Amino acid sequence: MTATTAATPTAAPALQLCVKTPLVFSPSLSAKAGCRVYLKMESTQPSGSFKIRGIGHVASTLAAEAASKGVRAHLVSSSGGNAGLAATHAARALGLECTIFVPITAKAHVLEKLRADGGDVVVGGRHWAEADATAREFVEKKEGAIYIHPFDHPLVFEGHSRMMNEVIEQMDELQAGKPAAVVCSVGGGGLISGVFTGLKAVAPHVHVVACETTGAASFLASLRSSFSYNPPSVELVRLDKIDSIASTLGAVQVAETSVKLALEHEGGVSSVTMSDAKAIDAAKEFQLDHQYLPEPACAAALVPLYTPSVLRSLFPSLSFSTPGSPPPADAPAVVVVVCGGSTMTLENFVGYENEFEGAERGVVKVFRGGKERVEEEVEA
Structure with a gap:
């Protein structure tokens, strides 16, 4: 993959990636x-x-690796739930774009949250596996795209x-x-x-x-x-x-x-x-x-x-x-x-x-x- 734009992720100043919880x-x-x-x-x-602990760690680590090669990362995940919300938050905190693929069964109020957090939401597929397959296809075609598995990495x-x-x-x-x-x-x-x-x-x-x-x-x-x-x-x-x-x-x-x-x-x-x-x-x-x-x-x-x-x-x-x-x-x-x-x-x-x-x-x-x-x- 050839980079067209060299960019280092810029964190949103008022956003924490994750916190030490009580x-x-x-x-x-x-x-x-x-x-x-x-x-x-x-x-x-x-x-x-x-979820933000693990997904935030994946996002920040792989985005930094991409930036070192002159590539601006674009986060991609497949979850109409907590993993998707963690991915959109990580993207905002790191100053990156994010696309979330969700199945048609995803709940409306979660889709609203994903979009409100800046995520580009793509709805399709009868269940998670189909949405996930579409997400992986997108990653293959999208320059700088980083696939983030909801739990297995x-x-x-x-x-x-x-x-x-x-x-x-x-x-x-x-x-x-x-x-x-x-x-x-x-x-x-x-x-x-x-x-x-x-x-x-x-x-x-x-x-x-x-x-x-x-x-x-x-x-x-x-x-x-x-x-x-x-x-x-x-x-x-x-x-x-x-x-x-x-x-x-x-x-x-x-x-x-x-x-x-x-x-x-x-x-x-x-x-x-x-x-x-x-x-x-x-x-x-x-x-x-x-x-x-x-x-x-x-x-x-x-x-x-x-x-x-x-x-x-x-x-x-x-x-x-x-x-x-x-x-x-x-x-x-x-x-x-x-x-x-x-x-x-x-x-x-x-x-x-x-x-x-x-x-x-x-x-x-x-x-x-x-x-x-x-x-x-x-x-x-």
């Missing part, structure tokens, strides 16, 4: 869970979710990993000790790959709990089929379809790196899956406790904290206090990544509440990996 102790959740609960509030990122993992550095630093500042576990939602595997990478560097013995709704549990499917040999044996499983309202968990197959890192993680990994209705219940409780309404994908990570029996199944050797009263200062500490997101509206939430009113909540399923490979159904 780590907040939750008295209400701690009392309900019977342990000390800390919330890593990624919902406060400029783009509205953790080493620089994405690296960008997300810095969150764990912050968590451990913030726990130290609070004199709270090391957490027993980090709990996060899993979609395509970008976030949890960053969690594993970050913890390996700063707190390798911390356990990781991966949360998914039952109809989008592609990480669990691959984790079940893979084994912690030396080297690890990874067998990816592709779901036939996504059957969940948690659309931002909607990857039919996770990134291979996420499963490999899970098998290698010294602190071990567990999986928790639950119904969509349970995720909506957790979202409602969290809104009452913290005045923030998480989208279903984010709320999946809150279900274990609002379900003390699940925590006890995950950590049978830890000592939890009786739910309903403040836990003691030496109670186990659990960090939950409140990953944020922009797909939930009040109208959506009311619709979900009506849809699941009177519906069976079902059991929460716990899978403990490692040599044990214990699977258990927990009554909520």
Whole structure:
């Protein structure tokens, strides 16, 4: 590719690419869970979710490389959700143009946000894979175009990993000790790959709990089929379809790196899956406790904290206090990544509440990996 214009990306002076997010102790959740609960509030990122950490890192790194060759980068991504919003924000912060390809199922209010943030939005394709294929074709033809995968790229993992550095630093500042576990939602595997990478560097013995709704549990499917040999044996499983309202968990197959890192993680990994209705219940409780309404994908990570029996199944050797009263200062500490997101509206939430009113909540399923490979159904 021959450059016609030499240009260095110029950052918008008033825009931050991403920020160090608060780590907040939750008295209400701690009392309900019977342990000390800390919330890593990624919902406060400029783009509205953790996605800007990884996508911003990819964008700034590859744009700088392009500029060193005299090429002005043009960011391209394929997401009608949080990854797309992260890409448009990164483009604005770096002073670049951005084109986002989305399927026809993308929500209207998200398209408005993408355009308001300066993105050129191209709508087409029945689902993400078709929109993504069109995005890649565009990159092949567009000079300076940089394709940014929504979740599966080493620089994405690296960008997300810095969150764990912050968590451990913030726990130290609070004199709270090391957490027993980090709990996060899993979609395509970008976030949890960053969690594993970050913890390996700063707190390798911390356990990781991966949360998914039952109809989008592609990480669990691959984790079940893979084994912690030396080297690890990874067998990816592709779901036939996504059957969940948690659309931002909607990857039919996770990134291979996420499963490999899970098998290698010294602190071990567990999986928790639950119904969509349970995720909506957790979202409602969290809104009452913290005045923030998480989208279903984010709320999946809150279900274990609002379900003390699940925590006890995950950590049978830890000592939890009786739910309903403040836990003691030496109670186990659990960090939950409140990953944020922009797909939930009040109208959506009311619709979900009506849809699941009177519906069976079902059991929460716990899978403990490692040599044990214990699977258990927990009554909520």
